[in-house]
Amino acid sequence: MRLSTLVLPLFIAASLTACKRDQTESREAAKEPVAAAAQSADSPAPAVASEAPAAVSAVATVKPFDLELVPVTTKALPPFPYVAMPADLKPDDMRTDSDLDFDRVYVLAGEELRPVEGKVMSREFMLSDMKWSVLAAHRNYETALKALGATRVDTVHPMNEKFIERNGGRYQAIYDKMKLPYIDASTDADTPGFEQWLLRTPKANIWFSLRVYGGEVGVMTIEEKAMQQQVQALSAAHLSTVLKKDGHVAIYLNFDTDSQVIRQDSQPAIDEVVKLMQGEPSLKLRIEGHTDATGDAANNRKLSLARAESVAKAITAMHIAPDRVSAVGKGLDQPLADNSTEEGKAKNRRVELVRV
DSSP: OOSBTTBOOOOOOGGGGGOOOOBOOOGGGGGSOOOOOOOOTTSOOOSSOSSOOOOOOTTSOOOOOOGGGSOBOOSOOOSTTOSOOOTTSOGGGOEEEEEEEEEEEEEEEBTEEEEEEEEEEEEEEEHHHHTOOHHHHHHHHHHHHHHHTOEEOBOSOTTOHHHHHHTTSOHHHHHHHHTOOOOOOBSOTTOOSEEEEEEEOSSOEEEEEEEEETTEEEEEEEEEOOOOOOOOOOOHHHHHHHHHHHSEEEEOOOBOTTSOOBOGGGHHHHHHHHHHHHHOTTOOEEEEEEOOSOSOHHHHHHHHHHHHHHHHHHHHTTTOOGGGEEEEEEETSSOSSOTTSHHHHHHHSEEEEEEO
8 A cells, every 4th residue: 555656655564563662661771872774775875873872971072963974865756744644544543743834853963963944744643543563663664764765864862861961961951852752762773762864855955753652653854944034024114103003013033942042034123123223212112022832831931031131132232222122021921813823823922112
């Protein structure tokens, strides 16, 4: 049975149904890195070692992942997200957790935690809905990804203790960046619980995060691409008009994920705020940070304040007197739209200028 007209079918051997998941509940298993899956016989040499890497110091610098060592596929590819769900899976048994034109997700490249940006889709289904073993799930997707020309590139499990120490010391923060639920390490290299695959094409890099844990299969596709700017900076004249009419105006800036760092593409919006204040020397503004409802309310309030303060600093850095600008964090308390949709969340993640 075909998954896609352009993807090699996912075969299930009868013997796979008898295989059991061999996963440990012990955190000790996280100490052993997971080896990369072997390449198929007709595949080029792997970009990373297939053997588990030697232990490294928690403070040692990991050798950067060499993207150029991953072969570029010449095969015809199906459309995004490139790998289909099993054909026998009922539509109601599959969940789509995210389907975004642009986001940032961290991936495992060798032993490196690497941020990538682009189009993201994450889908899930239960092993029981397909009557699959853990091994069957790994083998099915390994076969399909190799058929596309993809290469497995992770050489460490995200629960490896030294990897966690090198990346801040908190596994939950790492999992949040990778957009993963909890996944323990496995003692069986054939069923590691998590695999990172990379498909290089002449036009784009496509990453696949595969997880099989807790009776669930999750497949995330990240196609690297630059964001298409859709929100234009409001002019100083427009900001002035709205502030005089309503007393406040929302502006939409791009920040690094879970960070107060303003991205460079938001500088034109900051420039217009500065022009506004230069043209109205008596104007004072309160910068209010707002978030969507994702995550902890206290953390959202803290993040919203940090972002508002970053905007205030960016304005005063351009020769606007500090006493003309203040900052507060509102968190998720004042939504403009429904937080149950991605569109609503995007509208709620904003900075407001309030005349004081």
